[in-house]
Amino acid sequence: MVFHAPLEAGVTLEGDPWDEAADGQRTWIVQTGKEGKENDYGVVSDGHGFEDSPDCERISGGVNSKGPLAVAIGRQANMLQWGFYCAPDRMTESARKVFLNALVYMRQFDGGKPLVAKKSIGRGWLRQYADAVSKLTPAQRQETGERTYAAYLRTKFPAELLDGDDVVNKLNAWLQANEERFGASEKREVAIDVDLVELGTSNRTTAFFAAVIARLEKDAADPLAARLIARYLPKDVEGTAAGVRGFLERNRASLFFSDVGGYRWFVDPRPRAASPAPSKN
């Protein structure tokens, strides 16, 4: 929508690809003038898990120092972030048209409120950290100074993954094995939830509900199920097989799991007819 209507913005991709671009494409020029001289720096927000709640849509990235998935233009509920700093007099013609389209586009979100606050980082960050490790030389990986990038990255993974040879393959195998077992930990980090490992399912698919219900049907006082219900479901869900099943059946169409919202299941309270997937392209 914002790129093609009401005005056809005529966005073209120019120049060399940004070497970190997620899609390998070239760049849409949004601002005029020399960066840091005639225009100024803007902002990007965290793209990992950004769209894990249905009130959010990533519209555009931007060249930045935070990573290829960072959000330059994005929407949560009734707020659209236009991450580029320049006022219209220093926007390119296509950017001015997209900006106008965005104003029109946003009108439909009158009354909107954010569905989740930011409580955690998305598990996708671990992929980005692993990618950063893969770009270090073996010598850099061994650097021990507390303030080195390698030392920072080592805090993100079990130590044994970063020792020895074949680090990249070990990291990738570990991520693949644990992708569905990550949960929140202290200080906004991500960690394997050992209770999920024992449960044997993902925390973010509806298989989670079936597995918890099965445990409660076998043992109504199952402590693992009780912990998982407290950790992942809304506070008002009754901790019984019938309670969990009823919650799922009442809310199935409106449920979503958000890493960023705190690694929990949420119910979208908006009426279904009022929350269609908007078209932004």
Add this chain to the structure above:
Amino acid sequence: MQPRLLLVAGALAISGAAPDTAADPWQPHRTLKVLYAGSAGGTREKAFDAFLREHFDTVGVIALDKLTMASAADYDVVIADWVSQYGNDGYPKNANSLHGAPAKLGPEFTKPFLAMSYVGTQVRAGYKLDWL
């Protein structure tokens, strides 16, 4: 005869008033009411004001610290804007002003708005469009 003439006149009036949206797809959207809230009196305000008045019939301009649901009530969409700390565009360089957007637009602010650059991280901190 009189009713027939009225009908013809009415048809002409409608034909004359109808915008040619095929030729100008923007025409139906000029009625969107847009409020700009930023740093009063600066070059950014002037640039936005001129740009918005070129494209919309109803444009309001206020200082960002005056932006509330009440001040935005008569508008469809709001632009929340503030100045850079770096001083590259005619505003004073001020390393301490990065966190200075003087408004808070929490969840109770339900009017649609575009937050320019880092303003969203200031007026609605703690949600997904926050500092990375």
